[in-house]
Amino acid sequence: MEPLQIFKKVGAIITDTHVVYASGKHGNAYVNKDAVYPHTKDITSLCSMLAKEFAGAGVEIVAAPTIGGVILSQWVAHFLSELDKKEVLAVFAEEETSSSGDKKRFFKRGYDKLIPGKKVLVVEDILTTGGSAKKVVDAVKELGGTVLGCGVLVNRGGVKDSDVGAPIAALVNIKLEAWNESECPLCKKNVPVNTDVGKGREWLSKRK
Template structure:
């Protein structure tokens, strides 16, 4: 089992877990930001974390690992490799998550859904719906980071390399704004 301290170390080294003063998409402020895609540029870290996640599903006889595009594609692939399973991905077409490119999930297939990060779990729920519509059995969900702090329930086993809550504040109550030492930065507005 991969220890929380090691996961945090990997996330910091790979530039996923950032410290500073961030203006989030919601308009709230935070001293932390997670850019989960950053880890995927380091195969050795992705493999190590996926190995830890795969251990939680090693005895579940997984036939297929599927992830939503874009964030879930690489982690799903690596989990499938670790579990010696088939790998698929779902993608949006006309705003709806779907299987394309000739991908199918035969009835009775045991499926693991993989994602890089969950906050509300919306994309994962859409993929779960696809699996069920195709007649597959959702055996579990594996994610790199669960930002809901364990609050999301997919009605199946959930394994996260890191479960955390990114604490955020309204601008008026933000302690970093009150200190005035670090200006708020909107992720994506500079190279981070």
């Protein structure tokens, strides 16, 4: 099955809809990354595809941001170990406020000792702005690791390599359209609002 079909099957990507986002803007598609993790067979399929993208590249460690990324890093490292016929490790980085007051990602639990001098693949589920992935890339670089790439399930924000600081390989690229309510073409065409996902239900009840 193609990656996009898998995401649609589990309801992680809904297209051709009329949705109200948390921001209040209206759009035609919805991405819910949490919908894919309960489906373990689908997760392993997707992680196998990601691993194939980086097979033979010399990856020694797969690193991800918490929480969903932990699952991805485990499975991608598992499949890369099989493909490259050597042990590829999996680690994760947690978010903490740094001494300068901004939120950063840190490898704790002894994982920081594994990174120096190693070739690292960063994995992430959904890129919206690329912020979390970038923080993991930065954390690897600060520890003296080399980031070979950033493997992601879905790039939904048109995020570029320069936004995360590493070459991105995405299984699915989807550009979500978002409009202010007054300019929403779907409202103009009286397309019913999706009340199952996003803030459609609240939006409808406010209008009544």
